Amino acid sequence: MRIVLVGPPGAGKGTQAQYIAANLSIPAVSTGDIFRANVSQGTPLGREAKTYMDAGNLVPDEVTIGMVRERLAQPDVAGGFLLDGFPRNTAQAKVLDEILAENDTELDVVLELKVDDSEIIQRISGRRQCRANGHVCHILTDAPKVAGICDECGSELYQRDDDREETVRHRLDVYKEQTEPLVGYYSERNLLLPIQATGPVKEVTERAMTALR
Numbered sequence: 001m002r003i004v005l006v007g008p009p010g011a012g013k014g015t016q017a018q019y020i021a022a023n024l025s026i027p028a029v030s031t032g033d034i035f036r037a038n039v040s041q042g043t044p045l046g047r048e049a050k051t052y053m054d055a056g057n058l059v060p061d062e063v064t065i066g067m068v069r070e071r072l073a074q075p076d077v078a079g080g081f082l083l084d085g086f087p088r089n090t091a092q093a094k095v096l097d098e099i100l101a102e103n104d105t106e107l108d109v110v111l112e113l114k115v116d117d118s119e120i121i122q123r124i125s126g127r128r129q130c131r132a133n134g135h136v137c138h139i140l141t142d143a144p145k146v147a148g149i150c151d152e153c154g155s156e157l158y159q160r161d162d163d164r165e166e167t168v169r170h171r172l173d174v175y176k177e178q179t180e181p182l183v184g185y186y187s188e189r190n191l192l193l194p195i196q197a198t199g200p201v202k203e204v205t206e207r208a209m210t211a212l213r
């Protein structure tokens, strides 16, 4: 299956991507994780992306699209994938269609994770991630067994630079202006599958898996 996950920052895309991809035995591809890995390794791509990310803005399309094009040319995604964080505007969505058409394939479904703004701020302010693998948890709702250490892999947890409250509010505005129009774009093409993304993580995964079947 070729799936796109869409939803505001903090909707649980990264969290659900892990479980859904494992359930379907397809790789999850997160543009945010790829950017963060490049930033921490200090690559030219990372240096280019960092200022935009820290400000809560989208990295320019030409940079992002080049990176995604390369990633989608890898053999592991030829049989299917779950895209988390891409596309984030209609220009990117059109390029994604083109990339897939070049390979004689197309998207199967766009899963929309719906969460209210009030819950988003609470989720993101407690979010912690591990540097090694980008595993996500929450200091209150999904607390690690040992503070500061990732349950999944034992590596150190940190708070993202762009998870400060004022940056989060700006990212929500960016989502509404630039990314939310994708909901209409995909709905018109009958690809949209909206699900309520509140409640326990496991229940959201079950809701997603039921909707995908």
Ligand code: ADP
Residues within 6 Å of the ligand: 008, 009, 010, 013, 014, 031, 032, 033, 035, 052, 053, 054, 056, 057, 058, 059, 060, 064, 084, 085, 086, 087, 088, 092, 162, 171
């Ligand atoms: P979240 O999980 O909070 O929605 P991500 O980890 O997906 O955030 O993205 C973090 C940042 O990386 C974004 O704010 C943006 O600067 C950059 N980014 C990720 N994906 C894209 C994309 N498709 N286009 C442009 N910028 C992106």
Ligand code: ADP
Residues within 6 Å of the ligand: 072, 073, 074, 075, 077, 078, 079, 100, 102, 103, 104, 105
């Ligand atoms: P190639 O060596 O030509 O890139 P791969 O071994 O990567 O081929 O992929 C095998 C098949 O899957 C090819 O027919 C290719 O067109 C197709 N394919 C490769 N990448 C993707 C992708 N991201 N999405 C859809 N189909 C792909």
Ligand code: ADP
Residues within 6 Å of the ligand: 007, 008, 009, 010, 011, 012, 013, 014, 015, 016, 123, 124, 126, 127, 128, 136, 137, 138, 139, 141, 142, 197, 198, 199, 200, 201, 204
């Ligand atoms: P996104 O990738 O959409 O930005 P994340 O998957 O990183 O979202 O989740 C944001 C924060 O919310 C994390 O701290 C995560 O642990 C937490 N979270 C994810 N799903 C839920 C849920 N169903 N209920 C409560 N908290 C959640």
